[in-house]
Amino acid sequence: MAYFNKVLIANRGEIALRIIDTCKKLGIQTVAVYSEADADAPFVHAADEAVCVGPSQAKKSYLVVDKIIDVAKETNTDAIHPGYGFLSENPDFVERCEKENITFIGPSADIMKIMGSKLSAREQMQKANVPVVPGSEGKLNSIEEALETAETLGYPLMLKASAGGGGIGMKLVHSREELERAFDSTVQQAESYFNDGAVFLEKLITKPRHIEVQVVADHHGNVVHVFERECSVQRRNQKIIEESPSPFLNEEKRAELLEAAVRGVKEIGYTNAGTMEFIFDEDGSFYFLEMNTRLQVEHPVTEEVSGLDLVEWQLKVAAGEKLPLVQEDIQKQGHAIECRLYAEDPKTFFPSPGTIEKLTVPSENVRLDFGVIEGSKVTPFYDPMIGKIIVHGAGRSAAIENMKRVLDQIEVEGLTTNLDLLKQIMENKDFVSGNYTTQFIKSLGLEGVS
Amino acid sequence: MADKVLSPLPGIFYRKPSPDKDVYVNEGDSVKEGDILGLVEVMKNFYEVKAEKDGVIEKFHVENESEIEAGQEIATIS
Known part of the structure; x- marks a missing residue:
């Protein structure tokens, strides 16, 4: 049985496609909203219905609450999935959905407000005995x-x-x-x-690692974690590569981290999928940093090691269902790595909009969450990420070998991408040994534009 | 002689450093080489458009917060 008849996706690109896929699997109708710049984007064609919500600039289209709500009402939408970015962490939008009797697929506005303030989030975590910086x-x-x-x-x-x-x-x-x-x-x-x-x-934590915990909580008091993700490979405070499990944690430390994340989530009475971000010091001490009250870009690495469909879980929780599994039944297998393919210079990180003249990708032993196809325009209006490349392996070194093989088969023409940087990282001895911090990209001698 | 100031990138052109601030320069203002005339936002990055010579801003050809193409004329300096 479908949990909802129709879901509107208030987002674009690869994440809109990702959400549409799960809705299709569950027999849920989908509505895409799009800006003029995205009129011909793959996600617009993939949805059952698609409605233009305004000009190219996000603040005139994807960020206009009134327009999104109007489309939801006109199309008889039951629920809205916000994806990540745009309106996904905007409590005013959540309140508006609540007022209009449309289910927002995410936590309540009140919890979003608490976690949106770093100070109140710190306070809540201290109450739950979760360490803060x-x-x-x-x-x-x-x-x-x-x-x-x-x-x-x-x-x-x-x-x-x-x-x-x-x-x-x-x-x-x-x-x-x-x-x-x-x-x-x-x-x-x-x-x-x-x-x-x-x-x-x-x-200041001088040599930090960024490790986060995926959590899901239902409306019946059940909270589970779906293990951690290591996200220390970053440029300009944005992630490039994520993996699960983290090569930095031993079983004891992992258990301590996962337990703290669940404790914090229970304290605030969080519901739906969320991510507890932690910063690790060299000596292994960890501290709560913030919570992302939405689906993360890098959620596929968690799906690859756990075999779960996190969007399906989000829909179930939003529909009032209990979590499908208890903690003991959530198992991880092998190792997963995600590389983010950005339309940007691999050395300066300066963005490179343009048209994808040619796109060659392998089809086996890889999950590709791409928002574009050959011929797509990558416009200057949104994030430079054009796709995510996710591989799985029996262990970490097998996953790295798989990623190398996949990256070697990818060809993009028409715009500059960071593909060479991704290849370089897979060969880097510090990355391969798992011995890296958030300073890793800087240590390669690369400097981003400011 | 009037020189054209061109946008090196496609994106959104801003005449202000942030929405609640004043414009960097007005038409008729004198500018020095290197002065910031505006910003071009491309994929969440901001590129500063600078004056390439000393002179007076004769005219802006693009309005604040409008979409521009690479190579489009932003302003004229005389």
Whole structure:
């Protein structure tokens, strides 16, 4: 039985296609919304119905709540899947869906608000005894308070906006002088970008690894984890390569991490799929960083090791069903790696929009979550990611060998991609040994444009 | 002699550093080589469009927040 008759996907590209696939499998009708720039995109053709919601710029189309809601009502949509990015973590959108009696496939607006504020998320996690990065207790009300707190914590420190994200509203300070210089401007930036000037201080973790835990919770009090993902290969604070399991964790540490993630999720009464992000110190200590209250870009590595369809689980939970499996029945097998193929220069990371004149990809032993086909235009309006390449292997080295073989068979013509960088990383000794931190890309001597 | 300022990339052209700030320069303003005239947003990245010579901004040919093509004329400096 279908959980919903019709689901609208408030997103584009590969993730829209990914969600449509699961809906089709479950016999659910799909509605795509698209901007003028995406009129001929594969996801528009894949959906049962498709409605244009405005001009190319996201803020005139994919981000316009009224238009999306209007389309949902006109098409008799039961539920909206937000994908990632765009409206997926916007509590106003969730409230609007609730008001219009349309099921939002994700957590409630209230929980989204709590986790959207770094300060309140930290507070909640401390209540649940989940470690957070050592830092100030709550909001810093003045420069004097900041300086005093900094003396106790010790430099270097990160000055962070509570509402910040994507690297905005974050400033590294090494000394009293630097903190004095940074304080007012960070508060102002936070106010103008996020309408919330609250800032706090956190200890800088110098050689961090970024490891996150996939969780799913239903409306009946059941919470499970679906293991971790290692996401330390990043450029400009954005991930390039993810894998599961993490090569950094032993079984004891893994169990400790997974247990802490579930404990935190239970504390806040979270529902649907989400990701608890943690930062690991060199010595193996870990701290809660933030929660992503949505499906992640890199969810396929979790699906490949667990055999689960996370979008199907999201739909079931949103429809009020119980989680299909209990924790003991969720098993992982082998190792999965995902590479993100970006339309950008492999050295400077500068984006490269254009037309995909030629696209050759292998079809065996690989999962390809692509938003484009040969002939597709990659426009300048959205994220430069054109697809995800996911492989599985019996172990980590087998997965790396599989990835190398797949990357060697991929050809993209018409625009610049980071394919060569992905190949280079698969051969890199630090990556191959699993010995890498979020500084890995910088250590290759690559510098992104600012 | 008037020089054309061209966009090196396709994207969205902005005349302001952020929505609540003033424009970088107005028509009629004097600019120096290297001054920022606007931003082009391409795939969530911002590229600064700079004056390539000293002069006066004669005219902007593209409105704030409008779509532009690579090679399109953004402004004229005389």
